[in-house]
Amino acid sequence: MRRRASVLLGSVLLALGVLAAPGTAWAHDVLERTTPANGTTVDRLPGAVTLTFSEEPLALGTQVVVTGPTGPVSSGSPVIDGRDVTQALAPTAPGGDYTVSYRVTSDDGHPVTGTFSFHATVGLDGSTATAGATVHVTPVTTSTSQDFPLVAVLLTVIGTVVLLVVGGYLVLRGREADRR
Numbered sequence: 045m046r047r048r049a050s051v052l053l054g055s056v057l058l059a060l061g062v063l064a065a066p067g068t069a070w071a072h073d074v075l076e077r078t079t080p081a082n083g084t085t086v087d088r089l090p091g092a093v094t095l096t097f098s099e100e101p102l103a104l105g106t107q108v109v110v111t112g113p114t115g116p117v118s119s120g121s122p123v124i125d126g127r128d129v130t131q132a133l134a135p136t137a138p139g140g141d142y143t144v145s146y147r148v149t150s151d152d153g154h155p156v157t158g159t160f161s162f163h164a165t166v167g168l169d170g171s172t173a174t175a176g177a178t179v180h181v182t183p184v185t186t187s188t189s190q191d192f193p194l195v196a197v198l199l200t201v202i203g204t205v206v207l208l209v210v211g212g213y214l215v216l217r218g219r220e221a222d223r224r
């Protein structure tokens with residue numbers, strides 16, 4: 045029981061550490077917000093991503109690398125306008141998961157780097173991506189399929205039963221192990 049408590053405590057501390065790490069970045073120019081925002085899903089990929097810093101960065105070694113399902117899609121150099129750094133995207137950018145890596149020079153001369161990510165349902169090229177998928181698919185012409193929902197329901201039921209059986213087995217086994 046003591047071991048289990050310490051494992052639980054360790055997990056909680058680890059989770060808190062992971063959550064706290066990005067917040068303790070720098071005391072100088074910090075990234076205040078982005079468009080699209082980190083961790084969000086946008087219906088359509090915008091023509092550019094914007095990073096807003098707490099102060100105006102220096103126009104020195106500014107880099108914004110936007111990477112999608114098919115690779116980098118940054119188009120041209122990032123533009124600094126006040127506290128905003130804007131990076132245009134190629135019109136061929138597809139729908140899917142995007143990661144943005146940035147490097148700006150803080151007005152105190154220190155480099156500020158980081159990454160954020162978002163999901164675009166539809167790309168600038170009109171292609172769509174299923175939520176959470178790293179591979180994008182081109183949209184198929186909408187057809188009303190009648191048998192699909194039945195298959196989906198059946199698979200969900202089977203999946204749930206399997207999870208319940210496995211989960212129940214593990215719980216019972218855990219109890220037996222406790223008794224010994």
Ligand SMILES: [Cu+2]
Nearest residue numbers: 072150152154
């Ligand atoms: Cu600094």
